[in-house]
C-alpha cells in the first residue's frame with residue numbers, strides 16, 4: 001500500500017515527520033513517498049500543486065497531508081497561493097466528503113474555554129461537503145457591476161450552487177455515519193434566505209426516507225453556531241455545505257480545547273482519501289519544535305481506518321494517544337499547570353513508545 005506524504009509549509013514538515021514515525025512503528029510495510037506542496041511546491045517547482053505531486057497523490061492509496069500557507073506567499077496572485085494546493089487536491093481527487101470529528105479527551109476538559117459540564121464527553125462528527133458550494137461555483141471574479149444601485153462600479157462576485165447528486169451523495173455519507181454512532185443527523189443550511197439551501201433541505205429530506213433508523217433535524221446555520229457553544233453535546237452528526245462546514249468545524253474544534261488535537265479525513269466515493277490535521281500551518285511557531293503533532297498522528301489513524309482497511313492499527317494509535325495524555329504529556333497548546341510540557345518530537349516519541 002502506497003501513502004503519499006505531503007508535508008507542506010509552516011509546521012507541516014515537523015508534524016508529518018512524527019506521524020510518519022508512528023506509522024513506521026506499526027510493523028506494517030507501507031510504501032511512503034514524499035513530495036512538495038503549497039508554498040514549498042511553489043518554491044521548488046513554481047506551482048503550489050506541482051504536476052508530480054498531483055500524480056503521486058493520484059497514484060497513492062491514501063495521502064497524508066500536513067498544512068499549507070505562509071505569510072510570504074500571501075502577495076502572490078490567487079492561482080499561485082499555497083491554499084490552491086489543497087483546494088486543487090480536493091477537486092482533482094474528487095474528495096467530496098470531509099469528516100471532522102470533535103472529541104473531547106477527558107484529560108483535556110480543562111483546556112476548553114467552555115465550562116467542563118458543557119463539553120465533557122463531547123463526541124460529534126461534522127461532515128462537510130468539500131468540492132461544491134461557493135468555494136468552487138462559477139462564475140466568479142471582479143467585474144463592472146451590470147445593474148442595480150451600484151451599476152457601473154466594480155464588484156466582486158462568487159456563485160453558490162449545488163447539484164442534486166452532490167447533495168444526495170453527502171447526505172448518504174452522513175446518514176450512514178450516523179447509523180454507526182448516535183443515529184441522529186442535523187443538516188445545517190440557510191433555507192430561509194438561500195435558494196441553494198432550500199434545495200439542499202429538500203434533497204436531504206428525500207434521502208432521509210431511505211434511513212428510517214436515523215433521526216433527521218434541520219437547523220439554520222446561525223442557530224447551529226449558537227447551539228454549538230450553548231449545548232454542543234446535543235449534536236451527533238452535523239452535515240452541511242462547504243462554506244458553513246468550514247466555519248462550524250473551526251468553532252467545534254475549539255470546544256475540545258485545542259485545534260491541535262483534531263484530525264480530518266477527506267474521502268472520495270471509493271474511500272480513497274486525504275488525511276490532514278484540522279489546523280493550519282501556524283507559521284508563527286514553525287521550526288520551534290513546539291507544534292502539537294497529535295492531530296496529524298490521529299489523522300494517520302483515520303487513514304488506516306477509512307482507506308487502508310486497518311482498523312486494528314487505527315485503534316492502537318488512538319489508544320497510544322490516550323495513554324500519553326493520561327501520562328500528563330502536553331505540548332504548549334494544551335498545557336495546564338500540573339502537567340508536563342513537551343515539544344513536537346518528544347510527543348512523537350511518547351506515542352511511539354506507547355505503541356510498543
Ligand code: IPM
Nearest residue numbers: 069083084086087246278280
Ligand atoms: C480548511 C481550510 C481551507 C478551507 C483553506 C486553507 C483553503 O480553512 O481546510 O478548513 O477553507 O477549506
Ligand code: MN
Nearest residue numbers: 246247249250
Ligand atoms: Mn477552515
